[in-house]
Amino acid sequence: MMTTKKTTPTQSILSMTGFAATEARFPGGLLLIELRAVNHRYLELHVKIEDSLRQFEAQIREQLQTRLGRGKVECRMSLKSDTAATTLTLNPAMVGQIAQTLNALQQHFPQAQPINLVDIFKLPGVLHTEPADAEAMAQSLHAGLAQAIDELIAARAREGDKLKQVLLDRLQGVRDQISIVKPLLPTLVSQYQEKLTAKLREAMQADDDRVRQEIVLFAQRIDVDEELARLQSHITEMDRILTAGGAMGKKLDFLMQEMNREANTLGSKSVAIETTQVSMQLKVLIEQMREQIQNIE
Template identity: 85%
Template sequence: MTAKPNTDHHPIFSMTGFAASESRFPAGLLLIELRAVNHRYLELNVKIEDSLRQFEPQVRELLQRRLGRGKVECRLSLKSDTITSTLALNPAMVTQIAQTLKDLQQHFPQAQPVNLVDIFKLPGVLQTEAVDGDALAQSVQSGLVHAIDELIAARQREGEKLKQVLLDRLQGVREQISIVKPLLPQLIQQYQDKLTAKLREALQAEDDRVRQEMVLYAQRIDVDEELARLNSHITEMDRILAAGGAVGKKLDFLMQEMNREANTLGSKSVAIETTRVSMQLKVLIEQMREQIQNIE
């Protein structure tokens, strides 16, 4: 039985994106923000306020499981709900502070009275209703999943835009190749005729010697192989973009190979037409390379 070819296609993702999520629970509002930019690998920068610090391992594990390459910043914070939460004095803490102030007053009788507002700001003086740990854990889980889903969707939309830019530039490369390829035989022949005349005049060489030199020179300036390799790279790039997935590193390697062929085409150039095509190819390849830096 013949194996069926793999026709699975996957979206292309940018490494740049932003997403935010809000989850309400009895004690307030949980705010989650995700920002991502391009990077060689996955780098997480998790910023969580102290009241949520216990969830950091859970947050990191979920981010690592769902995201590929990119430098990702994750912020988690709690915003207290003053409507639903009630404030109360912590009697034990207030008693302790009062006794301490009384003792200090004996040592520093000339000191100014303490401002009650300053006392309220001391840690532990005011206590709020205890936060339901299970409800908060569920809010963190669901809120983070939602934010990651939004980030992935944003990166996919941006990835599709990048893919279209690459396809447009790739078409430009095809057009440049179609310009230069038909001209090559004529350009080479014209250059050979000029060089033959100069050699005969300078060296007064025999026709066989001149013919041998022309054959060797024609081999050195023949760029058919470079154009063939460029076409091969174009075909491979089409295949990679169609398959999708994590293709950034593959495409970056292809850009290096295509740039090498464009440089060789320029170094072998014998006419302004091929020089111009070589320069335009390098511009298109550099534009593609810049876009590829943002692809996962």
């Protein structure tokens, strides 16, 4: 019986920058939700909500922490009441106190104009609204926040695709620089050895064996094959990480440190302007990648 090999789906690359805004209906009004995210070393949450929603803060934080990995995330929530759907009721005790007070004042000021009922309604405590159902509110909040998080992740994925393409372009630039310097190395080293041999013979008046020993030692010091091989290995690993997707910011940041070390070593071992220029260009490309990687989750 023939079996098919299961393949693991590729995960998106997520930027840590994004924005999302959603609305959620609940009995008596509308819940407005905004999420803003920027890059950060860890997950840092800032929840800014109205006092009437403070009882749900723990639920909000847990929901955000479950879905988001890294970044500085600001969550704003506010309530917009639906006056048409709001039930207003009188406070009998407060109305009774106001009526007694007005009667007493009328006895002292019989010529005063009658009090407008609209003005009485505006007094604190005369009217009150029925409190929203906490369970219904919690369900609306959960659904609305889930939608906002989905939109934020989608926005971060779109930005992540752009960052991935920038990294791949810079990575191709690194490959191009390696392809420039690698074929030149044997010729450059040979030319430098000829110059060094002439200088050693002139300065040291040494025999051929001594000159050869010095050249061998110097050739070992300027050999960059190992650095180029490690650079190629880092490029392969970076390709693999970018293809796999998922959380990768810290891995890529480590790779940039390693690639920069090899580029620095290549520059320190340089015996010709060509390799010095390649080393400088590699460091520029690596720094450009490192800057972009700071935004990847």
